Amino acid sequence: MDTPVHQPAQIEVKPPVTSVGVLGWVRQNLFNGPLNTVLTILVLFALVKIIPPLVGWALVHSVWTGTGDDCRAADGACWAVVTSNVRFILFGFYPYDQQWRPLSCAVLIVVLFLYSSKPSRWGRGLAVAWGVGLVTMGVLMPGGVLGLEPVDPGLWSGISLTLLLSLFGLTAAYPLGVLLALGRQSKLPAIKVISVLYIELIRGVPLISMLFMASVMFPLFLPEGITVNKILRAQAAIILFTAAYIAEVVRGGLQAIPRGQFEAAESLGLDYYQKMRLIVLPQALKIVIPPTVSILISAFKDTSLVVIIGLFDLLKTTQVTLSNPEWMGFSPEAFLFIAVLYFLGCFSMSNFSRRIEKALAR
Amino acid sequence: MSDSDNIQSEARDSTRTIIHIAGLHKWFGDFHVLKDINLDVARGERIVICGPSGSGKSTLIRCINRLEEHQRGKIVVDNIELTNDIKHIEKIRAEVGMVFQHFNLFPHLSILENLTLGPIWVRKVPRAEAEQTAMYFLEKVHIADQARKYPGQLSGGQQQRVAIARSLCMKPKVMLFDEPTSALDPEMVKEVLDVMIELAEEGMTMLVVSHEMGFARSVAHRVLFMDFGQIVEENTPEEFFSQPRHERTKLFLSQILH
Numbered sequence: 002m003d004t005p006v007h008q009p010a011q012i013e014v015k016p017p018v019t020s021v022g023v024l025g026w027v028r029q030n031l032f033n034g035p036l037n038t039v040l041t042i043l044v045l046f047a048l049v050k051i052i053p054p055l056v057g058w059a060l061v062h063s064v065w066t067g068t069g070d071d072c073r074a075a076d077g078a079c080w081a082v083v084t085s086n087v088r089f090i091l092f093g094f095y096p097y098d099q100q101w102r103p104l105s106c107a108v109l110i111v112v113l114f115l116y117s118s119k120p121s122r123w124g125r126g127l128a129v130a131w132g133v134g135l136v137t138m139g140v141l142m143p144g145g146v147l148g149l150e151p152v153d154p155g156l157w158s159g160i161s162l163t164l165l166l167s168l169f170g171l172t173a174a175y176p177l178g179v180l181l182a183l184g185r186q187s188k189l190p191a192i193k194v195i196s197v198l199y200i201e202l203i204r205g206v207p208l209i210s211m212l213f214m215a216s217v218m219f220p221l222f223l224p225e226g227i228t229v230n231k232i233l234r235a236q237a238a239i240i241l242f243t244a245a246y247i248a249e250v251v252r253g254g255l256q257a258i259p260r261g262q263f264e265a266a267e268s269l270g271l272d273y274y275q276k277m278r279l280i281v282l283p284q285a286l287k288i289v290i291p292p293t294v295s296i297l298i299s300a301f302k303d304t305s306l307v308v309i310i311g312l313f314d315l316l317k318t319t320q321v322t323l324s325n326p327e328w329m330g331f332s333p334e335a336f337l338f339i340a341v342l343y344f345l346g347c348f349s350m351s352n353f354s355r356r357i358e359k360a361l362a363r
Numbered sequence: 364m365s366d367s368d369n370i371q372s373e374a375r376d377s378t379r380t381i382i383h384i385a386g387l388h389k390w391f392g393d394f395h396v397l398k399d400i401n402l403d404v405a406r407g408e409r410i411v412i413c414g415p416s417g418s419g420k421s422t423l424i425r426c427i428n429r430l431e432e433h434q435r436g437k438i439v440v441d442n443i444e445l446t447n448d449i450k451h452i453e454k455i456r457a458e459v460g461m462v463f464q465h466f467n468l469f470p471h472l473s474i475l476e477n478l479t480l481g482p483i484w485v486r487k488v489p490r491a492e493a494e495q496t497a498m499y500f501l502e503k504v505h506i507a508d509q510a511r512k513y514p515g516q517l518s519g520g521q522q523q524r525v526a527i528a529r530s531l532c533m534k535p536k537v538m539l540f541d542e543p544t545s546a547l548d549p550e551m552v553k554e555v556l557d558v559m560i561e562l563a564e565e566g567m568t569m570l571v572v573s574h575e576m577g578f579a580r581s582v583a584h585r586v587l588f589m590d591f592g593q594i595v596e597e598n599t600p601e602e603f604f605s606q607p608r609h610e611r612t613k614l615f616l617s618q619i620l621h
Contacts, residue, residue, distance in 0.1 A: 264430050265467035269481035269533060270457030272449075279480060283471050361471075 069327040082331040083338045086322045090339070093158025093318040099150060102141045103161035109134050110164055118353050120360035154230055158313030160342070162232070166304040166314070167346075170239040171297050177240065178247025179286070183277060185252055196248070203245035208303055211238040216310035235307050243300040250292045254285035287361050294354035298347045315339055379405045381537055381568055382427060387436035389422060396422050397433070398592040404537070409569045411579035411600075414589035415615060420572045423589070424539045427570070428459045441536055457485050460530030464542040466522040468514035474501070474525055475510045481533045493532070500528040504558050520551030524558050531562075538562070540571040574619055580604060588612045
């Protein structure tokens with residue numbers, strides 16, 4: 002006789018409809034408890050109140066081209082303030098018929114930046130590309146050679162000035178900061194004292210006061226008849242200021258490297274520079290990528306402080322545009338525009354750093 | 364026995380002596396770590412240094428390549444005296460290999476790059492040649508298949524064997540081992556000791572700080588016992604283990620040999 006084998010019944014029960022799918026998600030995340038239910042309803046109410054008017058202002062009733070009077074006649078956003086003045090906002094007082102030069106410089110920077118964002122492309126070729134790029138910019142902006150009409154640096158303004166101050170500010174401040182961090186760790190008392198004094202003094206002073214010093218005080222110390230370009234002075238102030246912050250961040254990274262790494266490098270007979278360059282710094286700088294990028298991002302935004310010493314960066318050219326009676330009163334639109342530009346810059350920097358971190362992670 | 368007597372008498376001959384330490388003192392602050400150490404090491408000699416923790420044995424071998432600075436006395440390595448002259452120090456470090464308790468491989472470099480770094484930058488060996496040497500020594504420590512990996516992907520025993528190979532790539536005249544097996548899991552101790560025994564069989568001059576008494580017995584020419592910063596006893600392994608002369612040594616041996 003076959004005894005029936007008892008198999009456990011195959012029971013298939015689908016989960017209740019309220020715990021899966023969209024409905025389940027909504028229930029679990031938005032209405033799981035009285036507090037969250039209330040918050041969800043409040044947020045929904047706020048969105049209903051805000052979104053439609055915003056869309057109406059920005060897109061439906063907005064004016065994209067035309068004059069200030071066209072804008073005043075409409076009741077939407079006046080994007081015309083941007084479209085009609087975009088060349089002045091971006092390039093400022095740079096001679097109108099020569100503005101292709103700063104434009105190509107800006108494009109060049111963006112292209113080089115995008116090209117560098119893939120770590121597999123890092124190498125000698127990329128370094129050469131940046132070198133060639135920088136030289137090209139150095140020729141294009143002032144001109145005076147190759148049949149280019151010379152342009153006084155005092156006329157450099159708008160986004161080209163912002164990019165110039167940031168690009169050179171950040172690339173010069175980073176190595177200077179690393180040197181200061183090493184100096185602060187140095188066994189040589191003179192170097193150590195100088196580095197500590199430098200870092201503490203600079204960090205104890207606001208960037209605005211450094212910019213004032215560079216523009217007002219510094220010329221007093223120069224012999225009569227000698228002047229240093231105002232942009233260069235502001236540039237120097239930004240570099241010196243940012244370097245002090247980078248130095249402290251890098252010092253943190255240096256302290257995180259175990260003593261055994263130093264000893265292993267020394268026991269192979271590497272000298273100080275080889276030890277730092279091949280063993281310690283690659284590890285230390287990698288650890289401090291996130292805080293370093295924070296500093297670089299804030300330094301990028303801080304270049305806008307040069308308006309107070311009368312340099313015409315992106316922010317200042319926008320203000321000048323808005324002080325024109327025709328466009329007076331349309332500041333939200335104009336400031337939104339430059340906010341987007343700044344955001345693009347900062348966001349791509351943080352994106353860039355995340356790629357580097359990912360590439361170096363093991 | 365006569366064999367080791369020979370080596371000791373030869374050690375006094377300066378052409379045979381590779382390390383000469385005389386009247387060495389060292390302090391950490393007020394703490395007197397090394398007290399009047401005198402030691403001559405002959406080329407090809409293998410010495411195991413043991414002693415309780417804090418006895419100064421690691422400090423002693425770390426003085427030999429200037430990872431620690433000594434305050435009094437004289438250290439001569441391969442006819443170069445250790446002074447504050449950084450060029451002398453770097454020269455000696457290139458000739459003296461060091462293996463650490465915690466391996467200290469460079470985590471950001473691959474195994475192969477760990478091995479070629481010293482030869483390329485210190486010895487100025489062309490890359491291709493350095494890589495060839497590196498593969499030769501990786502073969503010797505039985506780990507050539509891991510050359511492209513990174514230290515973090517290897518076990519402790521494998522990392523320590525890489526560390527030994529890294530030192531060997533510099534073609535050192537002396538190898539210092541600072542408790543090479545004490546940070547390893549028990550089942551990995553043997554693979555490291557086997558590599559060290561092979562090295563000994565090839566005639567490498569070795570100073571080993573270790574409590575591996577089996578290793579000392581089979582490989583060492585001399586065993587030094589240190590306590591409170593002094594060399595308490597210095598003997599052949601046979602006598603060291605069978606008839607220790609000092610009470611301190613007897614006590615120590617009874618504690619570690621269960």
